[in-house]
Amino acid sequence: MIKNLLAPIFVGLIILYAGYILTNKSAELKYTLSEGIPTTFIDNDKKEIIQQLTILNTGNDVAKNILVRIDASIENYTITKYSLSDESKVTKTNSSFEILYPLLPIDGKITYIFKTSISGINDNNLKITYDNGKAEKALESNSLNISNIISTIVMIIYFILILREFLKFQIENLKSKSEYENYFDFLNKKKPFYIGYKDWYKIREKYIKNISIKNTWKTIEEYDVYKILNQDMPNFITKEEWSLLTSKSIELLDEKLKEIIDKSSFATHESLLLIKKPKLFPEQKWQELEERINKNFVDREYLDFTRLNYSDSKLIEKIKKGQPKGLSNKYWEEYNKIILDLLYLKNLHCVLRYESLNSEAMKYLPDTQQNILTTLLYRLKLNSINMIDSFDFAIYFKKQEKVSWIKDEDYNKLLEKANKYIELDKNERRNEIYYQLLKDIAIHDFHLTNKPESIEDAEWNKLKELENSILNKLEIVKKDSIENNIQKRKNKKLQKKLSMQLKILNDFFDTPDSINRIEDYDNPFSVGTFERLKEFSKKLS
Helix, strand or coil, X not given: CHHHHHHHHHHHHHHHHHHHHHHCCCCCEXXXXXXXXXXXXXXXXXXXXXXXXXXXXXXXXXXXXXXEEECCCEEEEEEECCCCCCCCEEEXXXXXXXXXXXXXXXXXXXXXXXXXXXXXXXXXXXXXXXXXXXXXXXXXXXXXCXXXXXXXXXXXXXXXXXXXXXXHHHHHHHHHHCCCCCHHHHHCCCCCCCCCHHHHHHHHHHHHHCCCCCCCCCCHHHCHHHHHHCCXXXXXXXXXXXXXXXXXXXXXXXXXXXXXXXXXXXXXXXXXXXXXXXXXXXXXXXXXXXXXXXXXXXXXXXXXXXXXXXXXXXXXXXXXXXXXXXXXXXXXXXXXXXXXXXXXXXXXXXXXXXXXXXXXXXXXXXXXXXXXXXXXXXXXXXXXXXXXXXXXXXXHHHHCCCCCCCCHHHHHHHHXXXXXXXXXXXXXXXXXXXXXXXXXXXXXXXXXXXXXXXXXXXXXXHHHHHHHHHHHHHHHHHHHHHHHHHHHXXXXXXXXXXXXXXXXXXXXXXXXXXXXXXXXXHCCCCHHXXXXXXXXXXXXX
């Protein structure tokens, strides 16, 4: 991070310095002094030196009050002014010479030609000053301005840094596009000239490794990873990149499908059956996903059946629709069995409520289950009218017309039972009369064991006949009473057993697991019926 901050700070300092150099106005004087030329070549009598002094303004402002001071005797001089209108002021003594020039514009030049003594002019006795400072000796007559050189260098460095930052920005911009561009748009790009091959492939490799599933509102087939796995290798991707891209896509699609399966709702779980395998997706992995999709479909359907308490008609409609497209035969059998079991249980519940069976549903149930339901319903309904345990109920039964569902054999048995109760009632009434007679006999101290002398034989015989008759009738009454009590006990035992069965079945539908808490000695069902109830309990748990 610090490294990233230093670059803009450094660039800013360079910009400030360059701006200072370019905007700061200042005069800068440079001079050149030629070697002395002896005049003895011209005039052998005089020993003098001729030298040329040139002053240049290389700055970016006007140089003012240019003073040339020479600590030597100047015999004569000439001056080539920058402008003919310029006026200079000369001060001359035997040992020194000064000439003041008013001003020199930018890039202006003044040329002096001095004739001096044999000693000549040198850096030791020459001094040139102006308002901004002291003139400096130029390295050569056509030398460049140092400030200009520095400015040029600064501008070049600045340009290089700006170019570097621009290219860096372009590279970062390219990397950032990987977060929202699809694989085709990104990987189909040509290598930019400012990126090396090594860096270019690293960027592409990083993009592939970071590829993810976006826009989850799309269908599975619209995901980029699905499209990648459902096509041949594009010509803009290398084999290594294609291998990495397909491996990453397989991983992402596998994870996404598992997530969608686990979170699927009633509205979407059937659509998952219709998803086709991308041609590059591994067969074994796809079989595992199909197994998961099929199981999820059956589980979700079963959950909806029980949670929404589907009616018989809705369950039958599911069967009529047939095997859903994409559902394997294995899970179709399981799915169909669940529906049939639910139809069976619903009709079993109807049986327990003494309601009619659903004839449409019965068509789809196996014969064994149909027989169980019809037999159980018949027995329960038969038992409900088999409680003939009194004269009144027997009279009521005989007054009713024969119902169509009852078998003739069973009806005749019930009719016979009713007749017995009616006959029993008649006998009881007769017995009461006989009992009263005997009671009357007992009240009047009639003793039939020994015939009183006062009683005629004929009357005694009649009483004996009556006694015998009463005894015979009492014997009959006693016998009938015993049979009646036996029958009542049987009916009560059957009624108790039926009540236990109804209670267990009601508890079973509220809590299916309760069937497993019944001990053998408390079991009122037959072995086969009890085992089937246990099987239903496992399915409902």
